[in-house]
Amino acid sequence: MGLFSFIKNAGAKVFGIGKTDAEEAAEAAAKELKLEELAARKLEETINDLQLQVENLNVFIDDETATVSGAAYDQATKEKVILVVGNSNGIAFVDDQMTVENVEPEAQFHTVVSGDTLGKIAKTYYGNxxxxxVIFEANKPMLTDPDKIYPGQVLRIPALD
Incomplete structure (x- = not known):
């Protein structure tokens, strides 16, 4: 008697029980892909629920990058879609592939830090x-209350007319 050494994952192929490392990795990748697809569909649904007008909207998520394509009604809509997607948990980058039907000036983006208020942000960008x-309206319908912003959130800061 004694201790015998075996190849840990070989049994799955011989007896059909358990899984090899490669099979587990493939299964995990498939599960992650399915979760990314579900998250992308949920983001599309949210964008539609917010009544942001984008023809042929498509969101594709790969790891922490979301790619957004379609034809946005205007620049503000395009920027709001980017913010909806980018301000979602798990998304670090948004690859904007959208076109715009009605071109207008681009807004700036501001990442909220601890202690920020919309008034403080307005003072920084507009001097008042x-x-x-203006900032609150530019971020509707994602913002529902001017006092409910949080660190890490990205906001649109439109140019003043």
């Missing part, structure tokens, strides 16, 4: 804290 409603 009382212009905070």
């Amino acid at each position: 804290a009382m212009k905070y409603p």
Whole structure:
């Protein structure tokens, strides 16, 4: 008697029980792909629920990068779609492949830090804290209350007319 050494994952191929490392890796990859596809469909649904007008909207997620394509009604809609997708848990990058039907100036983006308020942000970009409603309106319908912003959130800062 004694201790015998075996190849740990060989049994799955011989007896049909258990899984090899390669099979487990393939299964994990398939599960991740399915989760990414579900997340992409959920983001598309959210964008439609927010009534953001994008023809042929398509969201594709690969790891922490989301690619968004379609024809946005205007620049503001395009930027809002990017924010909806980018402000989602698990998304670090948004690859914008959208076109715009009605071209207008691009907005700036601001990442909220601890202590920020819309008034403070308005003061920084516009020189007037009382212009905070411009930022609030530019981020509707994602924002529902001007006092409910959080660190890490990215906001649209449109140019003043």
